[in-house]
Amino acid sequence: MVLKLSASDECLASDSADLARVSGMLWAPHGGVAAQLNACSYGRFRILPNSSQVIEITLPCSPDILNCQIDLIGNLAKQQYEAMPAGGRLRFRQFTHRVHIMPYDAMCTWSGLGDTAGPMSWLMPSSLGVDKPGTWMQELLHNFGMHHGGRDSVDNEYGDFSTWMGSAYSSCPSAPELRRLGWAAPLVNLNSTDFPAATTRTDLILSATALGPDGAMIRIQPNWLLGPAYDKGDATLDAEYVYKLSVHEALASVDNAAPSPEFNPHFLLMHLIGQGQTLSLPQYGLLIQARELVDNGMRMVVDVCRYRFDPSVECRLPPVPTVTGTRAAAPPAEPFTAAAPAPGSQAPIAQAPEPRSVTAASQPQAPFTPTKAAKPCPSPAASQPQAPFTPTKASKPCPSPAASQTQAPFTPTKASKPCPSPAASQPQAPFNPTKPAEP
Numbered sequence: 001m002v003l004k005l006s007a008s009d010e011c012l013a014s015d016s017a018d019l020a021r022v023s024g025m026l027w028a029p030h031g032g033v034a035a036q037l038n039a040c041s042y043g044r045f046r047i048l049p050n051s052s053q054v055i056e057i058t059l060p061c062s063p064d065i066l067n068c069q070i071d072l073i074g075n076l077a078k079q080q081y082e083a084m085p086a087g088g089r090l091r092f093r094q095f096t097h098r099v100h101i102m103p104y105d106a107m108c109t110w111s112g113l114g115d116t117a118g119p120m121s122w123l124m125p126s127s128l129g130v131d132k133p134g135t136w137m138q139e140l141l142h143n144f145g146m147h148h149g150g151r152d153s154v155d156n157e158y159g160d161f162s163t164w165m166g167s168a169y170s171s172c173p174s175a176p177e178l179r180r181l182g183w184a185a186p187l188v189n190l191n192s193t194d195f196p197a198a199t200t201r202t203d204l205i206l207s208a209t210a211l212g213p214d215g216a217m218i219r220i221q222p223n224w225l226l227g228p229a230y231d232k233g234d235a236t237l238d239a240e241y242v243y244k245l246s247v248h249e250a251l252a253s254v255d256n257a258a259p260s261p262e263f264n265p266h267f268l269l270m271h272l273i274g275q276g277q278t279l280s281l282p283q284y285g286l287l288i289q290a291r292e293l294v295d296n297g298m299r300m301v302v303d304v305c306r307y308r309f310d311p312s313v314e315c316r317l318p319p320v321p322t323v324t325g326t327r328a329a330a331p332p333a334e335p336f337t338a339a340a341p342a343p344g345s346q347a348p349i350a351q352a353p354e355p356r357s358v359t360a361a362s363q364p365q366a367p368f369t370p371t372k373a374a375k376p377c378p379s380p381a382a383s384q385p386q387a388p389f390t391p392t393k394a395s396k397p398c399p400s401p402a403a404s405q406t407q408a409p410f411t412p413t414k415a416s417k418p419c420p421s422p423a424a425s426q427p428q429a430p431f432n433p434t435k436p437a438e439p
Contacts, residue, residue, distance in 0.1 A: 001077050002056045002101045003065075011061040014105035017125035022101055023054045025130060031170060033136045040172035041183045042213045051094070057081060068108040073100060074120050097143055099123060101130055114139030116147075117261035134171065137164040141173070145261030146181070149174055151269040152249075160269045162241045175209065175217035176248050176267050176359045180259055186359075187215035190304065192224040197285070198314045200305040206245070208298050217359050218302060221256065222284040243297060245273040245290040248359045275300070276320040280311055287311040292321050 002022055005014040026033050027049060034047040057080050059065060064072050077100055081087040100122045102108060111128035112135040114121035121139035123129040130136075138148075141164065149166035151159035160166030163174040178184035187206060195201065209216045247270050254265040273279050273290040280287050289303040305315035 001081065001098060002054070003073070003077060003103050004056060004058045005061040005065065005103045005105065006058050008060045008062065010063060011066060012105075013061060014066075014103040016056075016103045017101050017130050019054060019056050022130060025133070025136065026052075026054065031133065033133055033140075036133060036170065036172070037137060037140070040178075041181070044183050045181075053091075053095075055081070055084075055086060057084075065103070066106055068102070068106055068122075070100075070113060070120075070122055073102075073122070074098070097121075097140070099136070099139070101125055111135055112139045114142030116142050117145045118143060132169060134164045134168045141165065141181075144181070145259060146173070146177060147264040147266075149177065149267050149269070152271075160267075161238050162246065162269065165267070166269075168238075172209065174246070174248065174267060174269070176219075176250055176255070176265075178209065178213070178216065179219070179359075180255070180265065182259075184209065184213040184216045186217045186219040189219045189221065190306075191221040195220075195304075195306050197224070197306055197308045200303060200315055200317060202303045202318050204302045204304065205294065206300050206302055211298060218304065219359050220284070220286065220304070221252065222286070223252075224306075225284065241272065243275060243293060243300075245288070245300060245302060247271040247273065247279065247288065250359065278317070287315045287317070289317050289320070291318060 002016050002019055004016045005011070007013040024032070026047070029035055034049075037045045037047060057077050059073075059076050059080060065076070077098070078092065082089045082092050097119050098121070100120065102122060102124050104125055106124070108122075108124055110124070111126060111132070112121065112123045121143060123135060123139065128135060146165055148157045149160035149163040150157045151161075151166070158167045160174065161168050163171060163177060165173060165177055172178070173181060173183070175184065179186065187204060188201070190201065204218060205215075206218065207215050249268050249270050250265045254260075254263045257263070271279055273288065275290055275293050278287060278289045285307050287305040287307060289305075291301040291303055293300050303317050305311060305317060307314040
């Protein structure tokens with residue numbers, strides 16, 4: 001529903017996004033919202049033209065609409081549609097979901113907003129709203145109970161740029177999100193039953209998610225941990241994620257239960273591992289090795305070891321081959337024709353005292369860089385070079401440009417929060433657990 005406003009005694013008329021522009025975003029054969037949803041879900045989620053409608057609706061201008069009273073807007077749009085010759089009550093009941101494109105004069109503080117497990121979503125007629133495929137798909141997936149995708153190194157619930165549910169311009173859900181949606185399955189599930197201590201699983205070959213829904217991730221459920229041990233101690237991906245093994249954490253109590261929109265598993269991207277690198281996770285007793293890329297970069301060989309005390313003694317990982325020549329070529333950039341462009345990786349956790357599950361997924365995808373996260377701001381305490389300490393005469397610290405007061409001692413272990421990313425720099429509405437907003 002493309003919403004326009006007619007002049008009233010309370011405010012002036014306001015136009016909205018062009019109807020053809022909205023139809024193009026939805027139905028474009030390459031990169032359109034319907035095509036991407038079909039590809040990323042491997043045909044399980046389809047929006048069809050013959051059961052959908054893009055229509056313009058004019059409402060009388062009111063301050064409530066301009067101030068983005070979304071429930072009121074949804075009800076007014078429904079009433080107007082039912083009274084239109086091209087609409088009607090009977091036809092309205094045929095639709096399961098509604099997307100409202102707001103008028104230009106609406107003063108909303110978000111680019112997109114969606115009901116969690118509800119039928120409605122709202123988009124602003126802007127570059128980060130109706131013109132961004134990722135915003136469309138994030139709000140639609142909120143309707144199906146999905147939550148935002150963050151990143152451990154970024155203080156931002158939208159910090160994962162490899163997924164729609166974070167800040168990706170155009171991609172797919174991450175591997176743990178694909179599993180939660182029922183669109184993809186793990187290559188293997190590892191837990192205490194089939195993965196005893198001092199055991200190494202080698203030659204686990206992860207496929208790029210563009211190749212199909214099976215074997216897209218390794219899911220590890222560290223249910224061997226007890227009590228306090230739980231405490232923490234594809235084709236359209238950004239270049240940062242290409243040819244990397246992505247490791248996510250998730251809140252185990254939610255991730256292991258049946259999907260419910262009431263509970264957020266907090267999928268969090270924790271690590272990216274390059275070819276030939278290893279990652280030790282002592283809080284889980286795990287050692288992960290991204291051994292090598294195979295099949296021209298479309299698959300990655302992964303080794304996983306569970307250890308008790310010392311991975312150097314208990315883990316016998318295969319040697320990493322010497323990488324020679326040039327890097328494997330990225331797959332052809334046709335992400336929305338046969339199979340889904342590779343989603344991001346696995347899922348995270350935000351709550352320290354709760355048990356977590358770990359997921360790893362490979363990302364041998366062609367780079368895509370529509371946006372780049374801003375570099376972290378320099379730490380105020382570390383922004384000035386300090387004179388070396390001497391036992392007799394300690395040099396005075398340089399004054400901070402922002403204030404001349406005496407500075408606290410330098411603390412190199414506490415990094416400052418990163419600057420907000422461009423995709424998340426829009427002012428946000430207060431967090432509402434039932435209607436998450438797009439940055």
